[in-house]
Amino acid sequence: MGHIPVHAHLPALAPLVESGEVVLQAFCDINAEAAREQAKAFGAQAVYASHEEMLEKEELDAVYVCLPPTLHQDEITTAVDKGIHVFVEKPVSLDMGQAVEFSQAIEKAGVVSQVGFMSRYYPSAEVVQELLAARQPRHAQILKFYSGKHIRYWTSRYELCGGSFVENTIHTVDLLRYFLGDITKASAFYFERQPGAGPEPINMPYVYCVNYRFASGVVGNATTSRVLTNVEASRSEVLIISDDSLIEWSTNEVLENGESVWQAKDGAYRSAFSFQARAFIDAVRAEDPQMMRSPYGPSLNSLAAVLGANASAENSGVVIDLQDFTFGN
Numbered sequence: 001m002g003h004i005p006v007h008a009h010l011p012a013l014a015p016l017v018e019s020g021e022v023v024l025q026a027f028c029d030i031n032a033e034a035a036r037e038q039a040k041a042f043g044a045q046a047v048y049a050s051h052e053e054m055l056e057k058e059e060l061d062a063v064y065v066c067l068p069p070t071l072h073q074d075e076i077t078t079a080v081d082k083g084i085h086v087f088v089e090k091p092v093s094l095d096m097g098q099a100v101e102f103s104q105a106i107e108k109a110g111v112v113s114q115v116g117f118m119s120r121y122y123p124s125a126e127v128v129q130e131l132l133a134a135r136q137p138r139h140a141q142i143l144k145f146y147s148g149k150h151i152r153y154w155t156s157r158y159e160l161c162g163g164s165f166v167e168n169t170i171h172t173v174d175l176l177r178y179f180l181g182d183i184t185k186a187s188a189f190y191f192e193r194q195p196g197a198g199p200e201p202i203n204m205p206y207v208y209c210v211n212y213r214f215a216s217g218v219v220g221n222a223t224t225s226r227v228l229t230n231v232e233a234s235r236s237e238v239l240i241i242s243d244d245s246l247i248e249w250s251t252n253e254v255l256e257n258g259e260s261v262w263q264a265k266d267g268a269y270r271s272a273f274s275f276q277a278r279a280f281i282d283a284v285r286a287e288d289p290q291m292m293r294s295p296y297g298p299s300l301n302s303l304a305a306v307l308g309a310n311a312s313a314e315n316s317g318v319v320i321d322l323q324d325f326t327f328g329n
């Protein structure tokens, strides 16, 4: 069991297990010991090191697929072909063609799906959505200055995670889509890290500067920085500018024109995972794919927006049409 199920999804599901609404039937990980540990903690009877075996032997209503984005095989297609509802962690792939193929299988099966964009479940995100319903947004800005060291090898390698913009900032790009609708075009410049520049094993760009055009006409810029390593300093800002309205979103507070309009009472980070888990279980029970905020198919636009930024940066900032990029034209 990896980082995200142990630290976020299992704690979010725990109250639903305790109340008897959810039974965690089986755990699967190629690291069988890690799966056994979680199975023991949650009273699950079955542990597998192969998803093929698990999906063949178990009768499941839903699965959580929490794999690094380059490691997907046929676990999603096999599950949905059996009518099993799927929760899939972001970024769902680094290969747009593979993501489209999985999306088509999910669509055909008619099952509930959710991509792990839990930011849509922060109460603060709902506040911004409500504010924007009565405003005319024209401009959006994301600023993410990450610092510290990567805790997993694969999240420090461009070829394994797609870079910090794909692996991390995808959450915030998806949140802008929740506020502002789909993105149609991307253009990007990155400050590349030269081979061996380190600190090892990092081989990802220092800086990602990405421009977006939304279908609504809104323009936005997302700047992600991975220059800071050995200091505590960091910065995270999400701004949406409408006529006479500057909205600043964060997990714990929403400001408009410098004045606080909403503040979280406690634990915003945890609560987003809990609300997302609650919504997924309710949607599975109702067998209603419409009940989720980030079903797999519509979420392809968030993936295209970050992989399209990489494609633009790799081609001198050329403008990428995300519809063409998604469907391979």
Ligand SMILES: NC(=O)c1ccc[n+]([C@@H]2O[C@H](COP(=O)([O-])OP(=O)(O)OC[C@H]3O[C@@H](n4cnc5c(N)ncnc54)[C@H](O)[C@@H]3O)[C@@H](O)[C@H]2O)c1
Binding pocket: 001, 002, 003, 004, 005, 028, 029, 030, 031, 034, 049, 050, 051, 066, 067, 068, 069, 071, 089, 090, 091, 116, 117, 118, 152, 167
């Ligand atoms: N929503 C969030 O805030 C958030 C936070 C962290 C990670 N994530 C995402 O969750 C996904 C998983 O990340 P993680 O941090 O848990 O990764 P991780 O490296 O900690 O764990 C991955 C797990 O997958 C197992 N695994 C690998 N191949 C397998 C296979 N074929 N069958 C079964 N198990 C296999 C590994 O043994 C490991 O236990 C990534 O896409 C990541 O981007 C999301």
